[in-house]
Amino acid sequence: QVQLVESGGGLVQAGNSLRLSCGASGGTFSRYDMGWFRQAPGKEREFVGAIKWASGDTYYEESVKGRFTISRDDAKNTVYLQMNRVKAEDTAVYYCAGTLYIGLGFPARSTDYEYWGQGTQVTVSS
Numbered sequence: 001q002v003q004l005v006e007s008g009g010g011l012v013q014a015g016n017s018l019r020l021s022c023g024a025s026g027g028t029f030s031r032y033d034m035g036w037f038r039q040a041p042g043k044e045r046e047f048v049g050a051i052k053w054a055s056g057d058t059y060y061e062e063s064v065k066g067r068f069t070i071s072r073d074d075a076k077n078t079v080y081l082q083m084n085r086v087k088a089e090d091t092a093v094y095y096c097a098g099t100l101y102i103g104l105g106f107p108a109r110s111t112d113y114e115y116w117g118q119g120t121q122v123t124v125s126s
Helices: none
Strands: 003-007 010-013 018-025 033-039 046-051 058-060 068-073 078-083 092-099 120-125
Touching (some): 033 068, 033 078, 046 068
Antiparallel strands (some): 018 078, 068 078
């Protein structure tokens, strides 16, 4: 059983940067594809991006492409979400998720993931 714990959320001014971390325990972290999702008030949870375990390749939702970067440090069992040039619409609870995904392409649906963190709030002030 994998446990995921996000950290690094908070209040950030529009245009600035923030880095979220997600620490994993209880499993072979290096074998998991890892994803980030977010959920704004009154909206459904949406995919932000993902990183593959084998290649380290990344994939992003269109609205964050070029601003957000996902990376992983398997030695530390941690995945990161670097958020640059944040916007008010990036305000949400951010969740990391893990999966032993065996499908084609990138896991981009909530149902692709078996393990979830508790979420961390990011609030962008304009």
